[in-house]
Amino acid sequence: MYAQMIKTASAGVKSREEMTDQEREFQDKIDNDIKIEPRDWMPDDYRRTLIRQIGQHAHSEVVGQLPEGNWITRAPTLERKAILLAKVQDEAGHGLYLYSAAETLGESRDELVKLLHEGRMKYSSIFNYPTLNWADIGAVGWLVDGAAIVNQVALQRTSYGPYSRAMIRICKEESFHARQGYHAIMKMAFGTPEQKRQAQSAVDRLWFPAIMMFGPTDADSTNSDQSMAWKIKVKSNDELRQQFVDQTVPQIEYLGLDLPDPNIKWNEERGHYDFSDPDWSEFFNVIKGNGPCNVDRMKDRVAAWDDGQWVRDGLLAHAQKKAAAKVAAE
Amino acid sequence: MSVDKQQLLQFLLRQGDNTLVLGHRVSEWCGHSPILEEDIALANTALDLIGQTQMWLGYAAEVQGEGKSADDLAFLRDAWDFRNVLLVEMPNGDFGQTLLRQFLFDAFQSVLMGRLMKSSDEQVAAIAAKASKEITYHVERSADTVVGLGDGTEESHNRMQAALEYLWPYVGEMFESDETDAAMAAAGIAPDPASLREEYEALIGKVFAEATLSVPESRYNHKGGRTGYMHTEHLGHLLTSMQWLQRAYPGCEW
Numbered sequence: 001m002y003a004q005m006i007k008t009a010s011a012g013v014k015s016r017e018e019m020t021d022q023e024r025e026f027q028d029k030i031d032n033d034i035k036i037e038p039r040d041w042m043p044d045d046y047r048r049t050l051i052r053q054i055g056q057h058a059h060s061e062v063v064g065q066l067p068e069g070n071w072i073t074r075a076p077t078l079e080r081k082a083i084l085l086a087k088v089q090d091e092a093g094h095g096l097y098l099y100s101a102a103e104t105l106g107e108s109r110d111e112l113v114k115l116l117h118e119g120r121m122k123y124s125s126i127f128n129y130p131t132l133n134w135a136d137i138g139a140v141g142w143l144v145d146g147a148a149i150v151n152q153v154a155l156q157r158t159s160y161g162p163y164s165r166a167m168i169r170i171c172k173e174e175s176f177h178a179r180q181g182y183h184a185i186m187k188m189a190f191g192t193p194e195q196k197r198q199a200q201s202a203v204d205r206l207w208f209p210a211i212m213m214f215g216p217t218d219a220d221s222t223n224s225d226q227s228m229a230w231k232i233k234v235k236s237n238d239e240l241r242q243q244f245v246d247q248t249v250p251q252i253e254y255l256g257l258d259l260p261d262p263n264i265k266w267n268e269e270r271g272h273y274d275f276s277d278p279d280w281s282e283f284f285n286v287i288k289g290n291g292p293c294n295v296d297r298m299k300d301r302v303a304a305w306d307d308g309q310w311v312r313d314g315l316l317a318h319a320q321k322k323a324a325a326k327v328a329a330e
Numbered sequence: 331m332s333v334d335k336q337q338l339l340q341f342l343l344r345q346g347d348n349t350l351v352l353g354h355r356v357s358e359w360c361g362h363s364p365i366l367e368e369d370i371a372l373a374n375t376a377l378d379l380i381g382q383t384q385m386w387l388g389y390a391a392e393v394q395g396e397g398k399s400a401d402d403l404a405f406l407r408d409a410w411d412f413r414n415v416l417l418v419e420m421p422n423g424d425f426g427q428t429l430l431r432q433f434l435f436d437a438f439q440s441v442l443m444g445r446l447m448k449s450s451d452e453q454v455a456a457i458a459a460k461a462s463k464e465i466t467y468h469v470e471r472s473a474d475t476v477v478g479l480g481d482g483t484e485e486s487h488n489r490m491q492a493a494l495e496y497l498w499p500y501v502g503e504m505f506e507s508d509e510t511d512a513a514m515a516a517a518g519i520a521p522d523p524a525s526l527r528e529e530y531e532a533l534i535g536k537v538f539a540e541a542t543l544s545v546p547e548s549r550y551n552h553k554g555g556r557t558g559y560m561h562t563e564h565l566g567h568l569l570t571s572m573q574w575l576q577r578a579y580p581g582c583e584w
Contacts, residue, residue: 062366069360072376076575076584077401078350078387081357082380088360089373096366109366134575134584184584191582300362308364311425311479314486318478 002060002124002148004215005287006053006233009045010226030231035161038104046230050160051105052121053232055112058098059123061091063297067131068140076134083180084137090173097169101162117302125283128291129209135188135195139202141181143210143248149174150244151214159231182251189255200257207260208278214241216280242272249273333517338451339393340413340510341520343403344556345457346386347414350404351565352435353379354572355422364425371471375432378464385457405576409565416555417500419565426479426486427493433472434497437533438504440469441526450518473537480541487542494543502551505530 016024022041029036036042065088072088075081099109115121126144131137152174155167188199215221215237227233235243249264263276285291357376363369387400394403418435422428443465446458479486505527514520538545554560575584 062361062369065361065369069362072357072360073354073571074574076405076582078380078384078404079401080584081353082377082384085357085360085373085377085380089370089377092366092369092373096370099366187584191584192579194579195582304362304364308368308425310483310485310489311364311368314482315475315478316482317486318482321481 002064002151002213003053003056004124004213005122005221006049006056006227008224008226008232009048009052011045013226013229027229030159030229033157035164036159037161045226046232047105049227049230049232050163051102051107051112054098054102054105054163055107055115056122056124058095058102058109058112059116059121060127061095061098063123063127063301064091064144066297066300067127067129067293068137070131071134071137074134075137080184083184087141087177087180090177094166094170094173097166101160101166104162113305117298117305119289119298122287124213125286125291126209126213128286128293128297129206130293132205133198133201135185135198135202136206138181138183138185138188138199139206141177142185142251143181143203143206144213145174145177145181146248147210147213147244149178150240150247154234154240157231157234186255189257196257199255203252203255203257204260208282211241211245211275212278212283212286214238214244216283217277220280245273245275333451333519334513335393335395337510337513338519339390341514342386342390342393342454343413344415344510346383346390346400346403347412348418348435349379349386350383351412351414351568352418352432353377353383354568355418355420356428356432358422359428368425372428375468375471378461378468382457382461382464385460389453389457401576405573409561409569410558412555412561412565412569413558414555414565415500415503416552416562417497417503419555419562419568420497420500421564423493423496424489426489427496429472429475429479430490430493431497433469433476433537434501434534435504436465436469436472437530437537438526439465441529441533442521442523445521445526449520454519476537476543477541480538480543490541491543494538495546498546499548499550499552502549503553503555506553506556508557 014023016027019027023043026036026040026042026046029040036046068084068088068091072081072084075084099112102112103109112121116123126147131140149171152167152171156164156171158164158167185199185202188195188202190196218224218236218238221237224233224236228236245264249259252259261276263274265274267274286294289295353376356372356379359369359372359376361369363372383404384400387403391398391400391403417431420431422431439461443458443462447455447462449455449458476490480490481487505523507522507524511520511522511524515522535545555562555565576582
């Protein structure tokens, strides 16, 4: 889940009677699972909400390069280095599709990047946590991409065509990343005592941030109703979180690691695992900019953009010269 | 004609260490490049170079015959045993310097691989055939970027010219010849590097002309990387991060 706490632009869900003919026709398409395409009419609030959601998702892919990049130069084998490079390259590619999907709604990539750098758009809270040992890289692939998949598999059914198609493509790559991540942490968990200690530390630190990725509890998740009605959001935060916990707990047990939360227990009656709520005050702090890495992540991204200005200017100037020369020759 | 194993090993280490060290350098950019497309391209280039390293060092380990792996060679040798040219260990500098270093190396590789594909050693020929597909688009991309930035704005031009002047003294080492090269040439495994210079100069000359960059006149060059006699101070730092996990936790499976 790389988009969280998306504020739905809406004054509330309208009843059919309150809708205009155009709005009713739009809602009918959604109810009948007909995808909305870029040239179709859509309510302004639908467009605005989607731009926020897709934009935040794209930013997350881009900022997400940083915690993983933190270990590329220290990857322990050539194969692990290659796998990590390929993964980070995929993430940057996802950022590119998602910015393109946002562009189909009339918002340019440059504008979205500007909003991010000015602190007016966000990226997933998870990338504000540090990667401190090699097992963290396995855990990021397994838990973070794993959580993202749970959300994105649901979003394959989202109502906006370009976003839905991007999710289908992205999910294939994310599933591969999650498997590779699990394989990497298996090596650590089944390795020497020092390796196992790193694996345990990774799970202990990243568990709660991972389950926070689904956003606040449904009770505190405002504006969800309209997003659900528009099928921008397909399942509730708590449903997705439960699904993730249910699939992940047996994987932690298989690794022979201690569960990161003493309250994780199978509940026969519910047919699900019970677990503790994360510390939501920590979550809201991270969202506000007080996570362990918020400042450095943004500093890095802004510096990359600013330091690259001369490169973008230079390449653009050259392209313009070439275009002008071509016109002159014709 | 049979070839001395030690000489073949030296030759293979030179190939593999070049791609390893440059791949590492390029990977340092992750997430920090001027635009998303470049993040993707840089990661892709680094990935190709690491893939080539696996092949070169894998073969080197086999020839060495001491039961070591490509990883052992990459992560457990100290700087003086590395055989890469100095050019590839030079720091990234700004994006222009990184791409200029890439172009100077890609151009060399593109000339060399064409010859290595015809190597009398089947494994060398096979590695070169695989790598040359990647090198073809690497050199195309790095040349395009050098032209775009050289012939872009005044600032981009000045930065590229400064990068060329900084890196130029490291170009000549790629064409040095010694007894290893003589042995490779005699066995038909690899050409004498000195014999590649003319073709190389023609290639880079064309690109630099289009980029409106002036090639420095000096032919003085630094050396000591491909013999291991004297690397730059930069290599030790690079190895410090690259080899840290293997050194701190020896004997683990990863």
